[in-house]
Amino acid sequence: GAVVSQHPSWVICKSGTSVKIECRSLDFQATTMFWYRQFPKQSLMLMATSNEGSKATYEQGVEKDKFLINHASLTLSTLTVTSAHPEDSSFYICSAEGGGRWNEQFFGPGTRLTVL
Amino acid sequence: GIQVEQSPPDLILQEGANSTLRCNFSDSVNNLQWFHQNPWGQLINLFYIPSGTKQNGRLSATTVATERYSLLYISSSQTTDSGVYFCAVLTGNTGKLIFGQGTTLQVKP
Numbered sequence: 001g002a003v004v005s006q007h008p009s010w011v012i013c014k015s016g017t018s019v020k021i022e023c024r025s026l027d028f029q030a031t032t033m034f035w036y037r038q039f040p041k042q043s044l045m046l047m048a049t050s051n052e053g054s055k056a057t058y059e060q061g062v063e064k065d066k067f068l069i070n071h072a073s074l075t076l077s078t079l080t081v082t083s084a085h086p087e088d089s090s091f092y093i094c095s096a097e098g099g100g101r102w103n104e105q106f107f108g109p110g111t112r113l114t115v116l
Numbered sequence: 117g118i119q120v121e122q123s124p125p126d127l128i129l130q131e132g133a134n135s136t137l138r139c140n141f142s143d144s145v146n147n148l149q150w151f152h153q154n155p156w157g158q159l160i161n162l163f164y165i166p167s168g169t170k171q172n173g174r175l176s177a178t179t180v181a182t183e184r185y186s187l188l189y190i191s192s193s194q195t196t197d198s199g200v201y202f203c204a205v206l207t208g209n210t211g212k213l214i215f216g217q218g219t220t221l222q223v224k225p
Contacts, residue, residue, distance in 0.1 A: 107159035
């Protein structure tokens with residue numbers, strides 16, 4: 001149980017294009033979803049917290065117009081990187097809570113974004 | 117904000133050896149989780165352990181909340197144990213996990 005999927009697992013795009021990443025909780029309803037970013041050999045950095053039907057809460061320093069988050073249902077959250085640039089290249093990971101104990105988070109497999 | 121420090125940053129073991137990874141945190145926490153990030157980037161939940169001791173096969177964890185630390189024990193290590201081990205803590209009611217910098221483990225055959 002408590003499986004989280006992400007799609008796509010990797011994507012390469014040209015500078016200036018937008019990329020959408022999907023995060024799904026497969027066998028539970030996620031009360032809250034989170035989006036993280038991870039640079040090589042570094043820890044996870046929380047970008048935003050997403051609740052179904054409400055606006056996402058962004059961490060300080062994260063551009064909400066650059067990283068659009070939509071949480072349309074209790075099993076799906078999407079992250080759209082708008083007008084991507086090479087510096088947006090990174091590993092993006094989502095997590096969801098609601099599939100286990102109080103505030104326990106389960107993580108998706110991540111999406112590797114490369115912007116040329 | 118709360119600080120989470122993990123040690124050691126890097127660890128190289130021979131297959132079959134035992135190890136202890138440590139996670140110190142600077143304030144009281146509501147939750148603590150240990151994760152293993154495999155070479156493909158997937159974070160795997162190891163333990164949900166705000167306090168006490170738990171065991172799962174060759175792995176066990178202990179959190180002493182009053183002294184603000186947690187330990188992850190790996191016994192009889194295998195090459196498949198290689199990867200990065202993260203502890204993450206949750207404070208307050210935000211639901212946000214604060215991650216440590218991780219311990220990179222390499223188990224050699």
